[in-house]
Amino acid sequence: MPTLGLRGLINLGNTCFMNCIVQALTHTPLLRDFFLSDRHKCEMQSPSSCLVCEMSTLFQEFYSGHRSPHIPYRLLHLVWTHARHLAGYEQQDAHEFLIAALDVLHRHCKGDDNGKKANNPNHCNCIIDQIFTGGLQSDVTCQVCQFTRPEHLGSSAKIKCSGCHSYQESTKQLTMKKLPIVACFHLKVSSQGADRAEDVYSSLRG
Structure with a gap:
């Protein structure tokens, strides 16, 4: 019996930076529960341009039981559309992609879970803020x-x-x-010397 959620992603050129973040997000339990319970209420005029709708589809694909690699071309196109500094097939920084993706997801989550708390209209209560803020x-x-x-x-x-x-x-x-439910850390893996930068190899313990 296949293990749900274990599915590869096709690399669309130099998109391994995106694929590793997608794998991390799709295996975040609270995000998984949100998207698989169909709680997103799209309020965009064009749902095809909504990154949250695409993430919902992506979660359905990941947890469908299929084992063939998924091709995330629609996700890549939407990221290019809403975060133009990441557009193109050049290698990008995974942390920068994560920040951009969470920002777009946050903006497209309007209407989910009442968006903002009634007693504090400046406080967003969307699923992204609940987990990562x-x-x-x-x-x-x-x-x-x-x-x-x-x-x-x-x-x-x-x-x-x-x-x-x-x-x-x-x-x-x-x-x-205030600690978020899910804390994301950006680890620098290079050391800048007087004449060149060198990669740092060190084991991580947590």
Whole structure:
């Protein structure tokens, strides 16, 4: 009996960057449950241009039980249409593709799960935000008295410290204030030397 969800993707030139992200997304349990339960309500005038509709079709293909490789040409065309900086058959960055795809999916999810919470119209409640959105906190620390406060937009290189009441050099630290359900990490795998960049080979443990 075939294992559902295990299906290869045809490489359409140099689209391995897209295929690896598609494999990751189609095996994300919460996304799988959303798309296989037919919860998307398309509000676009042309459903054929909706990336969420295409992802729904893609999930159906992946979990249909068929083992022959799938050709994601429609997905590639829609990505080119809505994220033109990724258009063409050149190799692209997988992380950049993920960010662009999630952004387009977020925009095309209007109408799903009421889109926005009634008590906060600025807060999106679409499936993409539910799974992948977290919160960063940026702190600035005075190097003289070590007083720490949240960073405010528009601050200059030297910030007036509320602890020592003078302008001082400060350091900034980003921390995760709210973790997303699914956290995505971009790992750099090259080291820049004085004359050339070299690949870094190291085992990953998690």
